[in-house]
Amino acid sequence: xxxxxxxxxxxxxxxxxxxxxxxxxxxxxxxxxxxxxxxxxxxxxxxxxxxxxxxxxxxxxxxxxxxxxxxxxxxxxxxxxxxxxxxxxxxxxxxxxxxxxxxxxxxxxxxxxxxxxxxxxxxxxxxxxxxxxxxxxxxxxxxxxxxxxxxxxxxxxxxxxxxxxxxxxxxxxxxxxxxxxxxxxxxxxxxxxxxxxxxxxxxxxxxxxxxxxxxxxxxxxxxxxxxxxxxxxxxxxxxxxxxxxxxxxxxxxxxxxxxxxxxxxxxxxxxxxxxxxxxxxxxxxxxxxxxxxxxxxxxxxxxxxxxxxxxxxxxxxxxxxxxxxxxxxxxxxxxxxxxxxxxxxxxxxxxxxxxxxxxxxxxxxxxxxxxxxxxxxxxxxxxxxxxxxxxxxxxxxxxxxxxxxxx
Amino acid sequence: xxxxxxxxxxxxxxxxxxxxxxxxxxxxxxxxxxxxxxxxxxxxxxxxxxxxxxxxxxxxxxxxxxxxxxxxxxxxxxxxxxxxxxxxxxxxxxxxxxxxxxxxxxxxxxxxxxxxxxxxxxxxxxxxxxxxxxxxxxxxxxxxxxxxxxxxxxxxxxxxxxxxxxxxxxxxxxxxxxxxxxxxxxxxxxxxxxxxxxxxxxxxxxxxxxxxxxxxxxxxxxxxxxxxxxxxxxxxxxxxxxxxxxxxxxxxxxxxxxxxxxxxxxxxxxxxxxxxxxxxxxxxxxxxxxxxxxxxxxxxxxxxxxxxxxxxxxxxxxxxxxx
Numbered sequence: 001x002x003x004x005x006x007x008x009x010x011x012x013x014x015x016x017x018x019x020x021x022x023x024x025x026x027x028x029x030x031x032x033x034x035x036x037x038x039x040x041x042x043x044x045x046x047x048x049x050x051x052x053x054x055x056x057x058x059x060x061x062x063x064x065x066x067x068x069x070x071x072x073x074x075x076x077x078x079x080x081x082x083x084x085x086x087x088x089x090x091x092x093x094x095x096x097x098x099x100x101x102x103x104x105x106x107x108x109x110x111x112x113x114x115x116x117x118x119x120x121x122x123x124x125x126x127x128x129x130x131x132x133x134x135x136x137x138x139x140x141x142x143x144x145x146x147x148x149x150x151x152x153x154x155x156x157x158x159x160x161x162x163x164x165x166x167x168x169x170x171x172x173x174x175x176x177x178x179x180x181x182x183x184x185x186x187x188x189x190x191x192x193x194x195x196x197x198x199x200x201x202x203x204x205x206x207x208x209x210x211x212x213x214x215x216x217x218x219x220x221x222x223x224x225x226x227x228x229x230x231x232x233x234x235x236x237x238x239x240x241x242x243x244x245x246x247x248x249x250x251x252x253x254x255x256x257x258x259x260x261x262x263x264x265x266x267x268x269x270x271x272x273x274x275x276x277x278x279x280x281x282x283x284x285x286x287x288x289x290x291x292x293x294x295x296x297x298x299x300x301x302x303x304x305x306x307x308x309x310x311x312x313x314x315x316x317x318x319x320x321x322x323x324x325x326x327x328x329x330x331x332x333x334x335x336x337x338x339x340x341x342x343x344x345x346x347x348x349x350x351x352x353x354x355x356x357x358x359x360x361x362x363x364x365x366x367x368x369x370x371x372x373x374x375x376x377x378x379x380x381x382x383x384x385x386x387x388x389x390x391x392x393x394x395x396x397x398x399x400x401x402x403x404x405x406x407x
Numbered sequence: 408x409x410x411x412x413x414x415x416x417x418x419x420x421x422x423x424x425x426x427x428x429x430x431x432x433x434x435x436x437x438x439x440x441x442x443x444x445x446x447x448x449x450x451x452x453x454x455x456x457x458x459x460x461x462x463x464x465x466x467x468x469x470x471x472x473x474x475x476x477x478x479x480x481x482x483x484x485x486x487x488x489x490x491x492x493x494x495x496x497x498x499x500x501x502x503x504x505x506x507x508x509x510x511x512x513x514x515x516x517x518x519x520x521x522x523x524x525x526x527x528x529x530x531x532x533x534x535x536x537x538x539x540x541x542x543x544x545x546x547x548x549x550x551x552x553x554x555x556x557x558x559x560x561x562x563x564x565x566x567x568x569x570x571x572x573x574x575x576x577x578x579x580x581x582x583x584x585x586x587x588x589x590x591x592x593x594x595x596x597x598x599x600x601x602x603x604x605x606x607x608x609x610x611x612x613x614x615x616x617x618x619x620x621x622x623x624x625x626x627x628x629x630x631x632x633x634x635x636x637x638x639x640x641x642x643x644x645x646x647x648x649x650x651x652x653x654x655x656x657x658x659x660x661x662x663x664x665x666x667x668x669x670x671x672x673x674x675x676x677x678x679x680x681x682x683x684x685x686x687x688x689x690x691x692x693x694x695x696x697x698x699x700x701x702x703x704x705x706x707x708x709x710x711x712x713x714x715x716x717x718x719x720x721x722x723x724x725x726x727x728x729x730x
Binding site for chain 2: 058062082182235236241
């Protein structure tokens with residue numbers, strides 16, 4: 001094992017990832033930078049769309065001609081299955097070599113770890129690595145509309161609710177929301193405001209002593225339902241799909257919107273028109289946010305040059321990688337870098353800086369079980385139609401996870 | 408599947424000399440030959456059919472056997488599979504969500520099969536009753552959905568069912584604001600709304616099938632019925648309907664299996680929601696196979712669907728052939 005890439009001789013590295021648009025520019029730029037640094041390395045990249053890669057990666061990695069490095073989806077269904085099947089390398093030795101245990105916040109590191117008996121996720125050995133950028137859930141706001149209505153940018157959940165009431169009173173839509181294809185961003189965004197970092201992490205990583213109610217899910221569901229009852233969500237959201245509501249939001253319909261960073265695809269004037277806030281916890285002044293690297297990088301167990309592959313993964317976590325992300329309008333993480341002076345990006349970069357410092361990342365809640373995303377989407381629809389209660393919602397979530405844990 | 412079978416049939420026929428007429432002549436000519444030659448001819452026939460049979464075996468039969476095998480295991484696609492016996496099948500009845508997909512399919516059958524066939528019969532009766540100019544164009548228009556890609560259809564209807572879409576706008580325009588709904592997002596209306604897309608798609612097919620069938624009913628039968636003093640309604644039930652028995656059987660088989668297999672329309676419009684109100688076995692199968700790796704469960708759903716399709720096809724054929 002060595003970090004001396006130049007000494008490895010001529011090496012070809014096959015990379016498969018699911019990044020497009022700005023994310024694609026990011027990885028292409030980093031490949032260029034790495035190849036310039038190490039002319040003996042050639043990286044052949046294949047892009048597949050997210051659904052295609054996540055649904056076929058388990059098969060691809062079994063094939064001798066499969067990728068040497070790939071972006072896997074975190075959680076049991078992709079990363080966990082690959083690790084369990086001995087298809088990807090245990091990266092502990094490289095974590096030691098490159099000092100990942102020190103440079104990566106533990107709440108991010110846990111997302112890539114499994115115990116070697118593959119019974120537990122969130123602790124044990126490294127099987128994947130993050131990148132120097134993150135994908136978060138937070139609140140976007142339309143600064144122009146807030147300005148017109150004479151409302152200040154909220155900084156806490158209470159202020160957000162006060163602002164929403166004022167927006168409603170002024171005849172505008174407080175929250176842009178869609179329900180047709182299942183929407184979990186608002187619910188999970190709220191959960192991170194109510195639940196603690198420890199409880200949410202532990203629940204997702206299978207600690208049977210933590211229940212969904214402990215993670216703030218019941219509170220989040222209660223709040224979301226209240227917002228719906230008060231008419232704060234987009235009218236007729238039940239029949240509106242995600243893409244339509246997003247287009248309407250960018251068009252100026254709705255003031256606030258819970259969403260994943262990067263999903264809005266802001267450009268030009270929009271970068272200053274929209275801002276981003278990572279609200280602090282409802283109780284206490286720390287910040288917890290749903291956030292993860294936009295993929296878990298894995299090294300195929302079949303690859304002959306794991307040292308080179310590991311060096312490349314380390315490079316994807318470097319300050320250069322973080323700076324490249326910021327330059328391309330993506331959300332940098334792991335390092336504080338210079339961010340373009342536009343409203344949305346400043347807000348997003350401030351969010352990762354706070355979460356890095358508070359070690360306050362929580363994983364996507366749907367990693368808790370392979371069927372959790374369905375359970376969340378279905379129950380959110382039931383909740384907002386008044387067909388389930390926040391407490392029953394949490395019970396359904398517990399039942400799904402416990403059934404999965406029971407195997 | 409049908410293509411391979413057709414291929415095999417063609418090869419066999421070519422061996423015997425092409426059309427039925429020449430075939431008959433050749434058979435007569437062959438009568439004098441020895442049984443040895445006949446056996447050789449049969450061997451040659453099998454030889455011609457072999458490539459088709461081989462492909463059929465590898466592409467259809469073998470995966471069928473594999474699916475059956477998978478359905479008895481709990482397997483994520485990579486790690487060692489665990490034998491679970493009939494558990495995957497039992498969950499069809501014990502898992503409330505999976506069980507509800509069967510109920511949803513029953514509703515879809517009404518929209519995919521019963522309604523289009525009823526409408527198809529009605530319109531076929533109307534069209535054959537009186538020939539008017541421009542009928543071919545109507546027929547073409549109604550048949551159009553059959554040649555459109557289902558993804559296009561689903562997107563079109565998603566647009567039409569939108570809260571501000573044409574259907575709600577039309578309702579508002581005539582003062583029926585109370586009837587406007589979030590069609591695809593409503594727990595009560597989403598399934599019928601998706602079902603109606605199916606009606607729209609299969610209706611034209613049924614109609615064209617029935618018109619073609621009706622035109623082959625001997626005109627003397629209608630004359631006889633009229634002589635006996637039958638009105639249009641009586642005529643329909645006494646002559647047209649019995650005459651279309653074969654076509655109705657075909658339409659039923661195809662449309663019911665289409666309802667059982669319904670996936671694309673639902674995946675694009677509602678993804679099975681709101682809640683699980685439009686979830687079908689095919690959507691559940693897709694999720695089990697590709698989203699949450701539970702290959703055994705997916706295979707079990709597939710096997711149950713295949714058996715149901717087969718049973719339905721057999722029952723319909725039996726019933727329709729009975730005199």
